[in-house]
Amino acid sequence: MSISDVINGKRTWWIELGHVLEVLAKIPDKSIQTVITSPPYFNLRVYGTHPQVWGGDKNCEHDWIPYIKPGNTWGTPNKNVPGLIHKNVETNTSFVPDQEQAVCSKCGAWLGELGNEPIHDCVGWATGNRCGQCFICHLTEIFMEVWRVLRDDGTLWINIGDSYSQSGGSGSGEYQKRHKQFGKVINSGTAQQPRTAPPGLKPKDLCGIPWRLAFSLQAEGWYLRSDIIWYKNSLPTSAKDRCSDTHEYIFMFTKKQNYYFDQEAIREPYNPVSIKRKKYPTSKLGGEPGQDKVKGGKGSLGGGVNTVIKNKLSGANKKTIWRITNEPTNWDYCSNCKSIFIGADRKRVKRQKFVDEHGDERTIRKCPVCGETDAWVGHYASFPTELPSTCIKAGASEKACEICGSPWKRIVEPSKEYAKYLGKGFHDHSHDKTQGMRQEKTMARVLADYRTVGWEPTCKCDNKGLGSSIILDPFSGSGRSGLAALRLGRRYIGIELNPNYVDISKKLIEEDMPLLNIYMQGS
């Protein structure tokens, strides 16, 4: 079983264990329709993965020495770039080398975990002088490999949150509290040293990681098409001198100006207030504004809000704020015997309270299979399935060419009522470009409404549209992108470096299979 089985259509999904850069190399050029992923966050937690080798010479027999900040390559403010002249910043010259990091004395390769780089951003995307060793350079290197495997009409969706520099941020009591349910936080008894603020940032500074990544990818040729705010339920924070964080970003990138995007698949319900406010029907639809809608004549929408709901309006264009609440983790995993306890089965994991040597009350969980109490795998910040689901619906068609994988495009027409209002033939699709504007204008009188009337191929192959799109998540974690993809009848390739997480996500997907079969039959 391997990635190529998914590419060749012999299997619908596969999750490969390994370092993202090494596994991506096994994926053929332009074979993926949609990439949705959430990379490790900067300076937030350790993922329990083996340190990885970054940069340097692939053929070098590395000689690892403690990591030392190289001379002038980074950290020194670049006076030639406006906005990068730092005032009142104590330039950090005393980095504490991290014990989990090393550098090769021969080729300069860096050994460490992604997200734990001492430098967040060398701003090489602005200066043209990339260090190749900061967090942003590493992510950029990965997403350029993603560029290679992504189809030219594909989309890349990156979910990324921000971090605070040093105090009040990673490793502080506040972060530990906020992230205690998501596995090990940096500095919580790991080999990590207390952190100093990276050069260019002051303690307590918000790092601005999402936008730095966005600018860096733009500089390499990606089109940044959307900055979506994922508005999530907030966790209580102890921050007294700022607002609490309730959002993360989802950036949508493309390789070309034109690409596949299915607006219809992700329409959202009209705001009921706006439905009420719009007078249905309008004078143009045969009634008078404000007249009793129930009496609306033939050919009108008649009946006000109830009719609108009955008529099942296709909905408004998806907005850039997505309110999605976190999905609670529904599993426990024992890494000793590799057992997973999902849903109701979790009751088998007995919890016992005891008082530890400091007099604090604690709870231990005992594995019902092997009896181990200390082999439970921590939970990372998984995104809720609805998040990848939305990206997949928009980015990867439900129909694809069985020969070349090209997506099939929806053919949409305004509903009868809406077409009547617009008063034109809409088979020429010339309105498509101005659809947004037109809708704005017409919203004053009638809500835009479209119907799918068919599908058409976007390639010239003699095909029936019986293929399926492939979704990739290069930081697969617990595999929520996989669940979303498979539930929607797409194929899935995941990449994950932590073997426990590979096992967990495979089991979670297999567990979901009976459900998946229902989904497949149902569609």
Ligand SMILES: C[S@@+](CC[C@H](N)C(=O)[O-])C[C@H]1O[C@@H](n2cnc3c(N)ncnc32)[C@H](O)[C@@H]1O
């Ligand atoms: C933010 S989590 C992703 C969570 C995922 N979206 C979910 O819903 O569960 C990032 C994941 O990247 C993995 N990871 C970290 N470094 C990696 C690397 N170099 N190669 C592959 N995976 C890596 C971590 O083990 C972690 O599971």
Ligand SMILES: [Zn+2]
């Ligand atoms: Zn080396």
Ligand SMILES: [Zn+2]
């Ligand atoms: Zn860099």
Ligand SMILES: [Zn+2]
């Ligand atoms: Zn066990």
Ligand SMILES: [Zn+2]
């Ligand atoms: Zn084709």
